[in-house]
Amino acid sequence: MANTPYPQSYYAASANPVPPRPALQGEVETDVCIIGAGYTGLSSALFLLENGFKVSIVEAAKVGFGASGRNGGQIVNSYSRDIDVIERTVGPKQAQLLGQMAFEGGRIIRERVAKYNIQCDLKDGGVFAALTSKQMGHLESQKRLWERFGHNQLELMDQKRIREVVACDSYIGGMLDMSGGHIHPLNLALGEAAAVESLGGIIYEQTPAVRIERGANPVVHTPQGKVRAKFIIVAGNAYLGNLVPELAAKSMPCGTQVITTEPLGEELARTLLPQDYCVEDCNYLLDYYRLTRDKRLIFGGGVVYGARDPANIEAIIRPKMLKAFPQLKNVKIDYAWTGNFLLTLSRLPQVGRIGDNIYYSQGCSGHGVTYTHLAGKVLAEALRGQAERFDAFAGLPHYPFPGGQMLRVPFSAIGAWYYSLRDRLGF
Numbered sequence: 001m002a003n004t005p006y007p008q009s010y011y012a013a014s015a016n017p018v019p020p021r022p023a024l025q026g027e028v029e030t031d032v033c034i035i036g037a038g039y040t041g042l043s044s045a046l047f048l049l050e051n052g053f054k055v056s057i058v059e060a061a062k063v064g065f066g067a068s069g070r071n072g073g074q075i076v077n078s079y080s081r082d083i084d085v086i087e088r089t090v091g092p093k094q095a096q097l098l099g100q101m102a103f104e105g106g107r108i109i110r111e112r113v114a115k116y117n118i119q120c121d122l123k124d125g126g127v128f129a130a131l132t133s134k135q136m137g138h139l140e141s142q143k144r145l146w147e148r149f150g151h152n153q154l155e156l157m158d159q160k161r162i163r164e165v166v167a168c169d170s171y172i173g174g175m176l177d178m179s180g181g182h183i184h185p186l187n188l189a190l191g192e193a194a195a196v197e198s199l200g201g202i203i204y205e206q207t208p209a210v211r212i213e214r215g216a217n218p219v220v221h222t223p224q225g226k227v228r229a230k231f232i233i234v235a236g237n238a239y240l241g242n243l244v245p246e247l248a249a250k251s252m253p254c255g256t257q258v259i260t261t262e263p264l265g266e267e268l269a270r271t272l273l274p275q276d277y278c279v280e281d282c283n284y285l286l287d288y289y290r291l292t293r294d295k296r297l298i299f300g301g302g303v304v305y306g307a308r309d310p311a312n313i314e315a316i317i318r319p320k321m322l323k324a325f326p327q328l329k330n331v332k333i334d335y336a337w338t339g340n341f342l343l344t345l346s347r348l349p350q351v352g353r354i355g356d357n358i359y360y361s362q363g364c365s366g367h368g369v370t371y372t373h374l375a376g377k378v379l380a381e382a383l384r385g386q387a388e389r390f391d392a393f394a395g396l397p398h399y400p401f402p403g404g405q406m407l408r409v410p411f412s413a414i415g416a417w418y419y420s421l422r423d424r425l426g427f
């Protein structure tokens with residue numbers, strides 16, 4: 001049987017110890033079978049277990065194998081498309097409900113970390129960095145928008161002020177969000193998995209769901225077993241493949257790449273990011289970076305539509321890092337990896353129900369660390385019969401990519417090229 005390891009990332013190399021989690025052999029019965037042990041699956045499992053459900057998770061590889069164990073670790077509020085876009089798409093009533101939830105994911109992470117004593121290097125403070133006056137104008141309206149929904153931990157920064165928190169001369173200003181921040185993402189997932197198990201949940205690793213038998217009593221089939229459940233939650237996101245064909249049609253896996261430097265030493269690290277905030281710029285294809293506990297710089301950026309693995313990740317990302325921080329030109333890169341996130345055409349999450357008993361949430365299109373934690377809560381509420389918040393997400397419209405499965409990759413790449421050209425030219 002296949003034994004899929006973690007990619008060779010900094011996170012895998014610095015992961016907290018984990019117990020062995022055997023594959024499923026034979027037949028089991030549970031209330032809820034969750035497919036995928038990333039944040040969506042683990043957060044759902046925790047909320048369900050806390051509410052008395054029996055839960056089993058089947059994970060094709062290992063806990064946090066997907067985006068949840070590979071991401072930039074940035075706690076970013078709201079959604080990949082902001083509440084004003086949602087307002088224009090679905091109207092004020094539904095947008096009001098979604099806006100009220102836009103800052104909840106970060107709170108859930110902090111509650112989880114505190115309640116289950118998860119060791120994941122949680123730090124407060126995230127910066128949005130503007131490269132153009134148009135981007136600065138956008139941050140000013142974003143601050144007004146978020147304040148309208150109750151967020152009061154935001155500070156606009158002019159050029160002088162942002163230089164105090166990031167040693168990069170390219171920025172003309174920015175916005176600091178003290179309820180943003182960063183974590184070691186794989187250790188957060190592993191801590192949540194341990195919490196799931198402490199509440200009696202079972203996680204089967206190296207156990208891909210290969211078929212879902214739909215009907216009144218659904219069954220998840222795996223290579224050497226099956227799980228009979230009252231409900232199924234599909235949480236495989238960009239790694240799901242074609243297990244649920246109606247979901248694959250309206251989303252597209254995309255790759256994004258991350259590099260990690262050798263340890264920089266306290267002094268150099270402090271000159272780059274004196275307060276240890278994480279940073280993302282405001283470009284359409286954005287760069288994001290932060291320090292680790294052992295003072296390396298983790299730097300990510302770029303998107304590969306269709307999720308092909310690039311041959312030389314360092315060659316793609318290092319020049320971006322040096323553009324932001326030329327002072328790192330002699331620093332060695334110790335790790336480079338790629339991971340997949342799931343893009344939807346609207347860049348809003350795809351949430352819903354198939355029949356009465358198969359639920360899903362996927363496609364948060366890049367910013368998913370906070371949203372996936374919220375999604376787990378909202379899915380659990382729906383399974384308990386309180387579906388108002390679930391319905392607000394489920395009502396977001398979704399469309400197939402232009403060009404279908406054949407042409408969605410080149411069409412999206414052309415769209416992204418257009419938007420990054422606009423970023424470069426500042427219009």
Ligand SMILES: Cc1cc2nc3c(=O)[nH]c(=O)nc-3n(C[C@H](O)[C@H](O)[C@H](O)COP(=O)(O)OP(=O)(O)OC[C@H]3O[C@@H](n4cnc5c(N)ncnc54)[C@H](O)[C@@H]3O)c2cc1C
Nearest residue numbers: 036038039040060066067068071072074209236339368369
């Ligand atoms: C490189 C990278 C950097 C990112 N940086 C950030 C960031 O800094 N901040 C931010 O907010 N977001 C970031 N994101 C996005 C964020 O990581 C994701 O939105 C989020 O982790 C998605 O979580 P998930 O649980 O839905 O999916 P995943 O974490 O991908 O988990 C899905 C899991 O399902 C399993 N699975 C799939 N199919 C099956 C099957 N058939 N049977 C069983 N198991 C299955 C997979 O093995 C996987 O473990 C980044 C993403 C990437 C790839």
